[in-house]
Amino acid sequence: MDAQGPILSPTLPDDADVAVRVRGLVTGFGDKVIHDGLDLDVARGEILGLVGGSGSGKSVLMRTIIGLQTARAGRIAIFGHDALDPDPEAQRALRRKWGVLFQEGALFSGLTVAENIEVPMREYLALPDAVLAGLAAARLRLVGLPADAGAKFPSELSGGMKKRAGLARALALDPPLLFLDEPTAGLDPISAAAFDDLIKVLKETLGLTLFLITHDLDTLIAICDRVAVLGEGRVLACGTIEQLRNFDHPWVQAYFAGARGRAATSGTPNETKAA
Template identity: 90%
Template sequence: MSPTLPDGADVALRVRGLVTGFGDRLVHDGLNLDVARGEILGLVGGSGSGKSVLMRTIIGLQPARAGQISIFGRDALDPDPAAQRALRRQWGVLFQEGALFSGLSVADNIEVPMREYLDLPGSVLAGLAAARLRLVGLPDDAGAKFPSELSGGMKKRAGLARALALDPPLLFLDEPTAGLDPISAAGFDGLIKLLKETLGLTLFLITHDLDTLHAICDRVAVLGEGRVLACGTIEQLRAFDHPWVQEYFAGARGRAADASIPAMSAA
């Protein structure tokens, strides 16, 4: 259950010896993690374990104190602005609650990264935004609405459409089903899995949702004590001898989530 993959593996994201912190407090201390190209990796951990800090460090929103990060073989910590700009096109991010700009329409939100990176006429950008809306299952009229006019599930899908604006091969999703009812959450999980399969995406997914972990994740990494404690399938993690991991995956909630999967599949 090593967090690193064997030599020769097709790795989309590689983290080695990562150290992060705030003031005198270390958040990560020598963290290692690999994400294989084409997989959905779920990241779990207790409150304050540094899940969002890890994601923000990988995408350059939080500075690293030490370590290495590479994305598709390119140095994500390269200080050169041109290199950073080129690398940022390789990923999209769905933040919690969608993080849409409240003063812009949904279509304009989706066009924001396109306007930054693509020199295209407005009519073409509008067509591309409409295509992203259809891709995530939103109706055509959603583009003209403002975020305040959307339900929670629609906001998540609109945020996902913006994350897909530049056709990135890598997506970061921070608690994508948080706040959704079980039916909406299951529908969003199905959408993520479909996009992964049809577009060949690699996904780094932070979640507390055991149903999501069971339904769509290929592997799960457990964050704690400043590092990745273990990484593997849920079956492998159930056999990992650590109190938090055992309680999370083999406790009552973990057993309930496991028992729900056949019923969900049958439906």
């Protein structure tokens, strides 16, 4: 095996502390195969970025890991527990271990922000309304939203506030694992940089593990410990930005070592975003 192989492998050693472990995953729609024998490990406590070309199956991979789409074959373990276990009670218990921020926040338009945050609490926790309201208010503070945001409806929020509200809901049950799908998409550079900073602070203060889908090179550089590159139905490589810039694959080279990649790494991430 060449020197790049073990360094940029999508899998970690068997004795590594792994939050998410995917082996031999096969997914598809009809006759179209999306992932074919995909392997990937996410280490506990890291921020793993996931990139890939349009149609490479980034969101499909995330949705399959969290059980919103059915795998055709393969194994998925989350904190050592079988994520494909058909037992409903086992699935319910496992779902409490993660939170999800979907694209655009995916807030319920007919509920206030506070009510949106309370949704997972009401599903899993038997607590009085006053306690739920207090917990929702605490999540708002955690993501940097003002107290009066809780009474507003999603339509009354800016794009950045919607993202933060969605993040507050993802944190409702204090999960150790977060899945974020294009968290800075649609935000202006300053708001995107502020959201990156928030994610990094939450990761460090709460000890979170994050699986983050993004096209934003600045986000990858600013907060990700490793980046996995999806293509050809599998993870082509997984490593640091610098390692990926030296990885000999046409798409990886074009993405990380091309003009945009060089521009993103020419200064500090926040300087690039705010320019």
